[in-house]
Amino acid sequence: MSESGTSATTPYDSLGGESAVRRFVDRFYDLMENEAEYAALRAMHAPDLAPMRRSLTGFLTGWLGGPRHWFEENVGVCVMSAHAVLPISAETSQQWTDAMARALAESDVDADLATRMNDAFGKMAGGMARMAANRNN
Numbered sequence: 001m002s003e004s005g006t007s008a009t010t011p012y013d014s015l016g017g018e019s020a021v022r023r024f025v026d027r028f029y030d031l032m033e034n035e036a037e038y039a040a041l042r043a044m045h046a047p048d049l050a051p052m053r054r055s056l057t058g059f060l061t062g063w064l065g066g067p068r069h070w071f072e073e074n075v076g077v078c079v080m081s082a083h084a085v086l087p088i089s090a091e092t093s094q095q096w097t098d099a100m101a102r103a104l105a106e107s108d109v110d111a112d113l114a115t116r117m118n119d120a121f122g123k124m125a126g127g128m129a130r131m132a133a134n135r136n137n
């Protein structure tokens with residue numbers, strides 16, 4: 001451990017780096033693509049999920065403490081604001097967090113880390129649904 005603490009392990013490192021992030025993101029979109037219970041969430045997305053697989057992998061890589069390429073390529077983009085225009089309901093918010101929790105559980109992510117990630121995703125997804133609900137009031 002250096003004095004500045006810069007050698008502290010990040011969640012990204014604990015997970016196993018980029019290939020681990022790509023694995024659970026791919027699982028997330030495979031579930032969205034194939035499971036009927038996520039049909040409403042799938043319908044909100046473009047027919048081709050490949051750009052989203054890349055974008056969510058890049059965002060979560062930086063968010064988890066790994067390389068920040070996504071943030072350098074999307075300067076000033078706030079992921080919450082990017083969703084403010086979307087018609088996100090309580091139902092599709094729940095579908096997102098359910099599919100992600102399943103993807104983490106099925107991708108050998110450490111259970112404690114998965115819990116912390118699911119908590120954070122729940123807060124973000126809940127906030128996105130509230131933004132959409134407030135807009136419609």
Ligand code: HEM
Nearest residue numbers: 044045046052055056059079088092093096121124125128
């Ligand atoms: C609340 C439930 C959510 C719904 C319904 C939702 C839906 C969407 C949709 C429809 C898009 C555009 C996709 C497309 O063009 O095909 C999108 C983009 C994106 N979402 Fe979500 N999302 C949700 C939650 C989240 C959360 C919690 C995160 C982050 C942890 C996230 C990260 C992203 C990113 C990084 C993009 C791409 C932005 C870009 O490249 O411009 N989303 N989302």
